[in-house]
Amino acid sequence: DIQMTQSPSSLSASVGDRVTITCRASQDIRHDLGWYQQKPGKAPKRLIYAASSLQSGVPSRFSGSGSGTEFTLTISSLQPEDFATYYCLQHNNYPRTFGQGTKVEMK
Amino acid sequence: QVHLVESGGGVVQPGRSLRLSCAVSGLSFSNYGMHWVRQAPGKGLEWVAIISIDGNEKYHADSVKGRFTISRDNSKNTLFLQMNSLRVEDTAVYYCAKGSRLPDSWGQGTLVIVSS
Numbered sequence: 001d002i003q004m005t006q007s008p009s010s011l012s013a014s015v016g017d018r019v020t021i022t023c024r025a026s027q028d029i030r031h032d033l034g035w036y037q038q039k040p041g042k043a044p045k046r047l048i049y050a051a052s053s054l055q056s057g058v059p060s061r062f063s064g065s066g067s068g069t070e071f072t073l074t075i076s077s078l079q080p081e082d083f084a085t086y087y088c089l090q091h092n093n094y095p096r097t098f099g100q101g102t103k104v105e106m107k
Numbered sequence: 108q109v110h111l112v113e114s115g116g117g118v119v120q121p122g123r124s125l126r127l128s129c130a131v132s133g134l135s136f137s138n139y140g141m142h143w144v145r146q147a148p149g150k151g152l153e154w155v156a157i158i159s160i161d162g163n164e165k166y167h168a169d170s171v172k173g174r175f176t177i178s179r180d181n182s183k184n185t186l187f188l189q190m191n192s193l194r195v196e197d198t199a200v201y202y203c204a205k206g207s208r209l210p211d212s213w214g215q216g217t218l219v220i221v222s223s
Contacts, residue, residue: 001169034209036152043202043213044144044152055211087152091209094166096142096154 002026002090006099012107019075021086021102028068029092035073036087109133109212111203116217129186129203137181140207143188145199193221
């Protein structure tokens with residue numbers, strides 16, 4: 001199975017901060033990765049697919065980069081509605097595997 | 108607008124069975140692969156299973172293999188998850204999600220509690 005190691009597990013940030021979250025895959029997954037945002041009590045929402053493609057309707061302050069084994073989700077200027085938990089998901093192989101999640105909290 | 112509605116959750120004793128359903132509207136259901144993903148209370152997301160558009164290809168997570176089975180009825184625009192031999196650790200919110208590779212649209216989830 002492909003292991004997805006996500007870091008950090010949590011971070012504290014302020015509105016306007018630049019935030020970076022990383023996912024490392026245990027083997028090469030090309031660009032087969034997506035990023036999701038989840039707020040408490042809600043279903044996840046896809047932000048990024050194919051590692052760097054922005055989902056329609058998602059603000060441009062969100063961006064994804066990387067390929068192979070190293071991937072990054074960046075929020076260029078954190079907004080109040082961005083405090084949430086973020087997950088990566090690889091779809092290169094079965095079983096699909098999520099990262100452990102990163103909780104973005106208000107400083 | 109795509110709409111996914113899960114049902115069938117509830118409280119069940121260990122070792123018993125439960126069948127979850129996911130009713131899909133607002134799209135051509137038979138054109139999309141479908142997933143089940145679960146989330147234990149206070150924990151992260153865990154991918155459970157995927158099924159191809161015609162139902163002929165299915166993959167399940169190791170944690171549920173041999174106990175859970177994903178299926179679909181394209182004539183009724185409905186996805187299923189048959190869960191047998193349930194364990195306490197299967198307690199979670201179960202989400203269905205549309206996507207042939209990567210889930211995009213998700214339902215709101217149905218809670219399954221396995222407890223004696």
